[in-house]
Amino acid sequence: MRPWEANIRQVVPYVPGDQPGGDRLIKLNTNENPYPPSPGAIKALRELETDRLRKYPDPAASVLVEALAGYYGVEADQVFVGVGSDDVIAMSFLTFFNSDKPVMFPDITxxxxxxxxxxxxxxxETPALDGDFNIIPEDYEKENGGVIFPNPNAPTGIYMPLEQVEGIIKANQDVVVIVDEAYIDFAGRSALELIGRYENLLVVQTFSKSRSMAGMRIGFAIGNRRLIKALNDVKYSYNSYTMNLPSIVMGTESVRDKAYFKETTDKIIATRERAKKRLSGLGFTYPDSRANFIFASHPRVPAYKLFEALKQEQIYVRYFGGERLCDSLRISIGSDEEMEELFAFLERYLKDFS
Structure with missing residues (x-):
């Protein structure tokens, strides 16, 4: 090692899902929405005055913040926006998790x-999920430096009822508890219902899944105004202009287009439920997903072998490997047409293993 290398921060990076190119592929590996952004968002992009791009965007993204506050029934100073929920959560780790005590999140998440x-x-610390991939709330009833978990969890898709979520928050009122709700719009009741009761609760959501805007990188957090102020203080000490103008403009119109949002989320939920039945008919097992993906395994076919066979057909799903995950594939919910192609291939392929 060279002397200057000794001071380089060493980390094992996150590995994102493949982003393959091509026109004929079926992409079911990164939980993107198969439907386009809302008509209002598309119209806003087409009509955006390009001269505005030479100027810095509003650092507070005020129009988007106010739209989100109105939609969720909170005050504007209870909303923080960032470049995707990854940016929001990373900023939250930096802001809130500064104790010598360990932060807690599940071992599979x-x-x-x-x-x-x-x-x-x-x-x-990473408390283990139980044998059915459920979070055990009692494991979080110990001294810690903060808690974070997704609901529904990833990559399992399991949704924790709000009563259990509240139990974890109630047991940890001396630290910040972050509920990562990237998939909540496909699931059930949101922890946003609890914001008024717990000043230590931060709920994070994203436009990447249910709002069809993964390419625009928009995430947000809602919580007590003191938490939001702390996040903004860190943001403005790091990078004032985090959100670009097209994201602010399109994101605002997406929030306003409530009917389209409900229409597309309902479609995905319906397709997911049909996909569960089709997978069961083919012999797959899976946790009961409430997200826009299914974490499925087959008793006769190794997951990695099936992953490679699908890729040869230009059908991309996600394989994680590692202990307890290596027997399963995470299959994003695509359009009905995409799912039919997936099932047609699986029916042909699995005949050789009957």
């Missing part, structure tokens, strides 16, 4: 949590 903890040198 969004794998970026470990990366951020290592990057910021935050100690952490």
């Amino acid at each position: 969004y794998s970026f949590y470990k990366v951020w903890a290592d990057l910021y040198r935050i100690p952490y």
Whole structure:
């Protein structure tokens, strides 16, 4: 090692899902929405005055913040926006998890949590999910430096009822508890219902899944105004202009287009429920997903072998590997047409294993 290398921060990076190119592929590996952004968002982009791009955007993204506040029934100073929920959560780790005590998150969950903890040198503990991949709330009833977990969880898709979520928050009122709700719009009741009761609760959501805007990178957090002020203080000490103008403009119109939002989320939920039945008919098993993906395994076919066979057909799903995950594939919910192509291939392929 060269002397200057000794002072380089060493981390094991997060590995994102493949972003393959081509016109004929079926992309079911990164939980993107198969439907376009709302008509209002598309119209706003087309009509955007390009001269505005030479100027810095509003650092507070006020129009978007106010739209989100109105939509969710909170005050504007309870909303923080960032460049995707990854940016919001990374900023939250940096802002809130500064104790010598370990932050707690599940052993099987969004794998970026470990990366951020290592990057910021935050100690952490990872209580194990039970045999059915459920979070055990009692495991979080111990002294810690903060708690974060997704609901629904990733990559399992399991949704924790709001009563259990509240139990974890209630047991940890001396630290900040972050509920990562990237997939909540496909699931059930949101922890946003609890914001008024718990000043230590921060709820994070994203436009990447249910709002069809993964390419625009918009995420947000809602919580007590003191938490939001702390986040903004860190943001303005790091990078004032985090959100670009097209994201602010399109995001605002997406929030306003309530009917389209409901229409597309309802479509995905309906397709997901049909996909569960089709997968069951083909012999797959899976946790009961409430997200826009299904974490499925087959008793006769190794997951990695099936992953490679699908890729040869230009059908991309996600394989994680590692202990307890290596037997399953995470299959994003695509359009009905995309899912039919997936099932047609699976029916042909699995005949050889009957």
